[in-house]
Amino acid sequence: MTLSDKLPRQSTHPLDGERIRRAPKVLLHDHLDGGLRPETIIELAEAIGYRNLPTTDPAALAAWFRDAADSGSLERYLETFAHTCAVMQTGEALFRIAAECAEDLAADGIVYAEVRYAPEQHLEGGLTLDDVVDAVNAGFREGERRAAAAGHRIRVGTLLCAMRHADRALEIAELAVAHRDRGVAGFDIAGGEIGNPASRHAEAFDYLRSQGARVTVHAGEAVGMESIHEAVLRCGAHRIGHGVRITDDIAIGTDGQVALGRLASYVRDMRIALEVCPTSNLQTGAATSYPEHPIDLLRRLGFRICLNTDNRLVSGTTMTQEFQHLRDTFGYGAAELEEFTVNAVKSAFLPFDERAALLNEVIRPGYARLRAWELSRVTVRGTTGTAAA
Numbered sequence: 001m002t003l004s005d006k007l008p009r010q011s012t013h014p015l016d017g018e019r020i021r022r023a024p025k026v027l028l029h030d031h032l033d034g035g036l037r038p039e040t041i042i043e044l045a046e047a048i049g050y051r052n053l054p055t056t057d058p059a060a061l062a063a064w065f066r067d068a069a070d071s072g073s074l075e076r077y078l079e080t081f082a083h084t085c086a087v088m089q090t091g092e093a094l095f096r097i098a099a100e101c102a103e104d105l106a107a108d109g110i111v112y113a114e115v116r117y118a119p120e121q122h123l124e125g126g127l128t129l130d131d132v133v134d135a136v137n138a139g140f141r142e143g144e145r146r147a148a149a150a151g152h153r154i155r156v157g158t159l160l161c162a163m164r165h166a167d168r169a170l171e172i173a174e175l176a177v178a179h180r181d182r183g184v185a186g187f188d189i190a191g192g193e194i195g196n197p198a199s200r201h202a203e204a205f206d207y208l209r210s211q212g213a214r215v216t217v218h219a220g221e222a223v224g225m226e227s228i229h230e231a232v233l234r235c236g237a238h239r240i241g242h243g244v245r246i247t248d249d250i251a252i253g254t255d256g257q258v259a260l261g262r263l264a265s266y267v268r269d270m271r272i273a274l275e276v277c278p279t280s281n282l283q284t285g286a287a288t289s290y291p292e293h294p295i296d297l298l299r300r301l302g303f304r305i306c307l308n309t310d311n312r313l314v315s316g317t318t319m320t321q322e323f324q325h326l327r328d329t330f331g332y333g334a335a336e337l338e339e340f341t342v343n344a345v346k347s348a349f350l351p352f353d354e355r356a357a358l359l360n361e362v363i364r365p366g367y368a369r370l371r372a373w374e375l376s377r378v379t380v381r382g383t384t385g386t387a388a389a
């Protein structure tokens, strides 16, 4: 089964793609090295003599990433990043890719993003860890300026990832703390989950906790409850990347009664956000189809869910498309898009006053307009109920 076989049919929901795109959205889980423009990879590869790209046609390259990543295995999904990281080894390349990332997100209606990457994967050309962070941050500032000139307001912070299988987590944690008031919003741990428990990096997490740093952890994607347990209770994660396997700790009886185990309760009670990335989950095997994806169950149970892209190139997606899939599958409209966005703002690694300003000045007014429009459409068409279901 290919990804396109799993797509729901187009819906006639009034909230069309263009309105979803224009709605102010917040994106907390997006990898810099998973979202390059295919044209940029090809140009950079040509410039440095990297000859291993599967094709030099931009559309074919985009299709190649999506198909190669659509294997049902996280490890195979991650293999595709060899091609993106190969062209991300100079300050100029990192600057360009970050600037384009900000422009692309802004064009998709994102007003605040936290974009993540692993600095340790960008040292092959002789850059230091600090050089990498400085180049990426400068690129994002440039992208914010270009987006503003094109009429889009966006602000981008970064998350520094350590890799689960490697041994540089403490160094990356120190790097994140050193740059925290200069463009870095927090720390993450990424990479293959099976056989690489996050607790191996306990020293890094203890340091981050001692510094009051903000932490998210990829967990509950390829491994279940024990990985989420570690992330939350041993690593002190404030958010979880994916976390969808928390459903292993939720029992639904034949009478429809729902019972949460201790871990699921903790995650829900403590308002630990789950950064859910539906399309990526279908590719890595963390979920089987959009209709069977647990996002709707978790949302209805009151978990703090936000919607994310994970890797726009590798998963062939955008924030707008992710929401369109949910609209077509679950009938979501403006109310659900607002809910995901408000949840993302609440769990963003931004100071409280800045979260409040974003919420009150940008998000709430934007959705008040969108809901009013949606309501007028529903009333005019006489299809009561469908839009807000």
Ligand SMILES: O=c1[nH]cnc2c1ncn2[C@@H]1O[C@H](CO)[C@@H](O)[C@H]1O
Pocket: 031, 032, 033, 034, 074, 078, 081, 116, 117, 118, 121, 161, 190, 191, 192, 218, 221, 280, 310, 311
């Ligand atoms: O869904 C994911 N799960 C775990 N690791 C991931 C995922 N997507 C990307 N990366 C890993 O994070 C690194 C830094 O951005 C990427 O190079 C990739 O190896």
Ligand SMILES: [Zn+2]
Pocket: 029, 031, 190, 218, 241, 310
């Ligand atoms: Zn991810």
